Amino acid sequence: MDFQADPGLDVFREEVRRFLREKVSPELKGLPRCTRSPRAQILRWQKLLNEHGWGAPYWPKEHGGTGWSVARMLVFDEECVTAGTPTQDGFVQKMLGPVLNAFATPEQKAEHLPAALHGERLWCQGFSEPGAGSDLASLRTRAVRDGDHYVVNGQKIWTSYAHDADWIFLLVRTDTSVKKQAGISFLLVDMKTPGITVRPIRSIDDAHHLNETFFDNVRVPVKNLIGTEGAGWSITKFLLNNEHATTADLPDIKRYMRELRRFATTLQAGGGRLIDCPAFALKLARLDAEQEAIGMLVQRVAKFEMQHHPASHVLGSILKLRATELQQRITEAQVDALGDYGAVAYPHPHDAAPVPAYPQQDLARGIANDMFLRRASTIYGGTSEVQRGIIARLMFQL
Structure with a gap:
């Protein structure tokens, strides 16, 4: 790989600094840095970035992003951390967004991407379960087809920021008769749907960012299935590889x-x-x-x-x-x-x-x-x- 410096990187860094200096209000700078900022700050920051054309700094231009090089993404992140700006919603920016761009229907993209980019919707991730963390393919949360809906029952754990999220992207088992990886599907679920219960977990860093999330006969429209039934494992591998760079x-x-x-x-x-x-x-x-x-x-x-x-x-x-x-x-x-x-x-x-x-x-x-x-x-x-x-x-x- 060619590690030669981008000749325009210094100019770009100054552009980011000028934006942070001139366009970002004082209440959105110098903030305590943590895993994720409070909901109100994230939404205000996202709206401001989107108005400036930087609402999706990690996506290619054809998907509505900035099309920045990796070096420019890193400069943007570094300058924002230094300035103490709020975090963005990493779940949609670096995980779900690329999944939707790669696998979603045009109707699904139109429903979910603009709301996230305009600072109107936050997401959380429903993957891990008791007994299915590192061995994710052993998940047991079921989704049974009932007409135009799936009925979801089960439990997720370590659901980061579920208490702040509007929607969750969820792995569920839709087929128990096949190899465990082949029976998993990928659903999008509105957190206001009846039957969802979120309970806090206080972690060792003395913060509340983790939760248990329970699904009791939660009815999810079939239109919220990403890809096809049983494609969830392939989609998850795509997502988790993106998450490696994020972590x-x-x-x-x-x-x-x-x-x-x-x-x-x-x-x-x-x-x-x-x-x-x-x-x-x-x-x-x-x-x-x-x-x-x-x-x-x-x-x-x-x-x-x-x-x-x-x-x-x-x-x-x-x-x-x-x-x-x-x-x-x-x-x-x-x-x-x-x-x-x-x-x-x-x-x-x-x-x-x-x-x-x-x-x-x-x-x-x-x-x-x-x-x-x-x-x-x-x-x-x-x-x-x-x-x-x-x-x-x-x-x-x-």
């Missing part, structure tokens, strides 16, 4: 590294700055080199995906594996750098809870939460063990 979270990795460098030059250790400690300086240099390698791998995976290259699947698993493990090492290094104060777990940035003042308060705020959050990064989207199995299997096929 790399390169802009957040870069943000973590900036914070770690700030700790290194601010905090004292052994009578001098932390950066002057050889062991810490070596750790910082190694993490920095790994960040650069992840940046190149993100571009390589995305380029191969655009070309439908057969190596994109195995490289996507390699990227997911290496990037998520790097997220964990960097956030652990942040906590280590703060010494005793690094272990203090603040409430989630969007929870208003009084915290006693203590030294290093400004540096430490939210650091432990990030570390706790990233414990799950090697689990969601396919565990590290699953990724190693995929890599081992696919390498023999290339």
Whole structure:
């Protein structure tokens, strides 16, 4: 792959900075960075981006996107993270959107894509179940055809942001008489449909972004089936390969590294700055080199995906594996750098809870939460063990 710099990248970066400086109101900048922003902020940000022509920064032009190169997508993400803007709805931007563009009917696209791009609808993902997480093909949520509807019964778990979502894209079993992968279908379901119950799960980072979601005789129109019955597994493989690049979270990795460098030059250790400690300086240099390698791998995976290259699947698993493990090492290094104060777990940035003042308060705020959050990064989207199995299997096929 050619890693020559895009000659127009600096001009594009300045264009993004100018947009953030001149067009984005102060209340949409300098916000706490977390996995996903509050609903109202996401919708306002999405509407603003769409009005500027940037509503789908990761999609090709023929699907209503910007058609940006991978390098420009990364610049856009990095500048938005630096400015502290809200997050976009990653479920529709990087998962469902590409699925709809590839597999949906014109009527389905017309119903769902404009609402998402105009900042009118948020989505969540209904894949994992108790007993069907890493082994997703073992899912048991059933959808039985009844005239013009499917009747859905079952349970999903770890449903991120289901409490904020308007719709869910859902994997269901429509045929129990065939191989388990062949009996899965892909449905779109309005979260206001009677029979859906959402219960919160408070996670180790002290935030509410996970849920249990129950379906009790939920009637879903057949027109909400994406593709054909039994095509859900093929669609899911397409989606999950896109998710590998998403879970790399390169802009957040870069943000973590900036914070770690700030700790290194601010905090004292052994009578001098932390950066002057050889062991810490070596750790910082190694993490920095790994960040650069992840940046190149993100571009390589995305380029191969655009070309439908057969190596994109195995490289996507390699990227997911290496990037998520790097997220964990960097956030652990942040906590280590703060010494005793690094272990203090603040409430989630969007929870208003009084915290006693203590030294290093400004540096430490939210650091432990990030570390706790990233414990799950090697689990969601396919565990590290699953990724190693995929890599081992696919390498023999290339």
